Amino acid sequence: MHSDTVPARVPASTTTPAAPTWDPQQYLRHAGHRARPFLDLLTRIPELPSRPARIADLGCxxxxxxxxxxxxxxxxxxxxxxxxxxxxxxxxAEYAGPTSGGGLLDFHRADLADWLPEEPYDLIVSNAAFQWVPGHPGSFAPWINGLRPGGTFAFQIPGNFTAPSHAILAELCDAPRWRDRLAGHGARYIHLLEPAGYLERFTELGCAADVWETTYYQLLEGPDPVLDWVKGTALRPVLTALADDHEAAEAFLAEYRALLLEAYPPGPRGTVFPFRRIFAVARKEV
Structure with missing residues (x-):
């Protein structure tokens, strides 16, 4: 394993899990905490080379x-x-159409595993999406080639895949009771790099790069706040795999809930949930 790769469990099954079914309402239950890293990323993006700018949001x-x-x-x-x-x-439904400044928001279906810029962009940006795209560093060169001179490629991704929330999920999926149906479903986050690895990639591509990490100590509220959080993201592959078996899904959630409460005990004002994020801003040379 390369030194710049986040350690990951090896799935017990070679079967590729199906793409997860997403629940926008569940995802948005923690919209404030989820958006904060992106707001921090936006503050570090430099002036774009042209106005009006052309921007792509990957994994919107x-x-x-x-x-x-x-x-x-x-x-x-x-x-x-x-x-x-x-x-x-x-x-x-919520956002497509003209913007207040005379711009335009639109949305299109694309698989980031093979998406390529179809026109020059001033900014290609992504918020918490590349963990779902194995081998995503291999796309950096064509994406940066799709930028105008002086354009920026910027993203943030979770860097917490060895945290208890994810380690427990991976172990539970591989437990004897669940491995036949869920082996590998909790360990999909491969090909993620540590910050130094991303910096090296952008340096090799001739970009001026700014790469850093931050751990947010989030105070979550509610009786099962960490479970509620992962229901919107990391747990989606499991919920998708068990969607046709309500009893099994509830049994899995009960086991996972109990383990999460041990790992993240509630406090008097909520549950502290540390969350590491990795950020990168790469500017194409002029």
Whole structure:
């Protein structure tokens, strides 16, 4: 294993899990915490080379952070790309159309595993999506080639896949009771790099790069707040695999809930949930 790769469990099964079914409403239950890293990323993106800017948002989800991009560049034409029809339906219904500054928001279906820029962009940006795209560093060169000179490629991804929330999920999926149906479903986050690995990639591509990490100590509320959080993201492959068996899904959730409560005990004002994020901003040379 390369030194710049986040350790990952090896799935017990060679079967590729199906693409997860997404629930925009569940995802948005923690919209404030989920959007904060993206807002921090936006502050580090430099001036774009042309106005009105052309911007791509890769893995736009329900469109709420795509709307934040339009607040920073209100005159821009911004296209959000996502593979989930559920997310795209929500994004289009809520945000598609002209913006207050004369720009435009639209949304299109695309698989980030093979998406290529079809026109020059001033900014290609992504919020918490590349963990679902094995081998995504291999796309950096064509994506950066699709930028105008002086354009920027920027993203943030979770860096918490060895945290208890994810380690427990992976172990439970591989437990004797569940491995026949779920082996590998909790360990899909491969090909993620540590910050130094991303910096090296962008340096090799001739970009001026700014790469850093931050751990957010989030205070979550409710009786099962960490379970509620992962229901919107990391747990989606499991919920998709068990969608046709309500009894099994409830049994799995009960086991996982109990283990999460041990790992993240509630406090008097909520449950502390540390969440590490990795950020990168790469500017193409002029």
């Amino acid at each position: 989800g329900p469109g709420n952070v795509t709307a934040l991009i339009s607040e920073r560049w209100p005159e821009a034409h911004i296209t959000g790309y996502d593979l989930s029809p559920e997310m795209l339906q929500r994004a289009s």
